[in-house]
Amino acid sequence: MQSGHLSTDSNYESIRKTLVFYPLSLPETNPKQDISLRSNIYIYQIPFTYTESDLTNLFRQFGKIISTRIIRDKQTGRSKGYGFVQFDSSEAANAAIQRMDGYVVSALGKTQYGDPLQQVRALKVQLKKE
Numbered sequence: 001m002q003s004g005h006l007s008t009d010s011n012y013e014s015i016r017k018t019l020v021f022y023p024l025s026l027p028e029t030n031p032k033q034d035i036s037l038r039s040n041i042y043i044y045q046i047p048f049t050y051t052e053s054d055l056t057n058l059f060r061q062f063g064k065i066i067s068t069r070i071i072r073d074k075q076t077g078r079s080k081g082y083g084f085v086q087f088d089s090s091e092a093a094n095a096a097i098q099r100m101d102g103y104v105v106s107a108l109g110k111t112q113y114g115d116p117l118q119q120v121r122a123l124k125v126q127l128k129k130e
Contacts, residue, residue: 038090039066040128041097044082046070047107047119052083054107059085059100063092084128093127101125 046055052068059065070083087093106120 038127039088039093040084040086041093042082042084042126042128043100044124045121046079046081046083046123047105047109047121048079048081049107049109049119050079050105055083055085058105059096062087062096062099064088097125097127 043055050070052070055070056065056068059068064087066086066088068083068085071080072078073080085096087096100123103123103125104120105123106118109117109119
């Protein structure tokens, strides 16, 4: 037998016994993160006078709302006409998408000159893309 070579079954068995095999594991997923990916909806064509409260009142019928946000211009604070609603479940988000996509809303506002203006909009609702 030459040194450095494993030629006998006993040497093989002793080495094999010292090897530790670990099962292949997939990266752990965070269930909370998975739910947020499927339960956060994007809404656009929101009337400019709508507030987070208006959006919450409009969508609360579909389930428990975690958060509501209307995106605003940083300088003027004026709504940009889109926002997000996050539900506590993907089922609630899907129900909201099914019922509210194309739903017509109206709101009273004013033009930049102070004249009354009624906004009538058909909401566009879809899952938020991450």
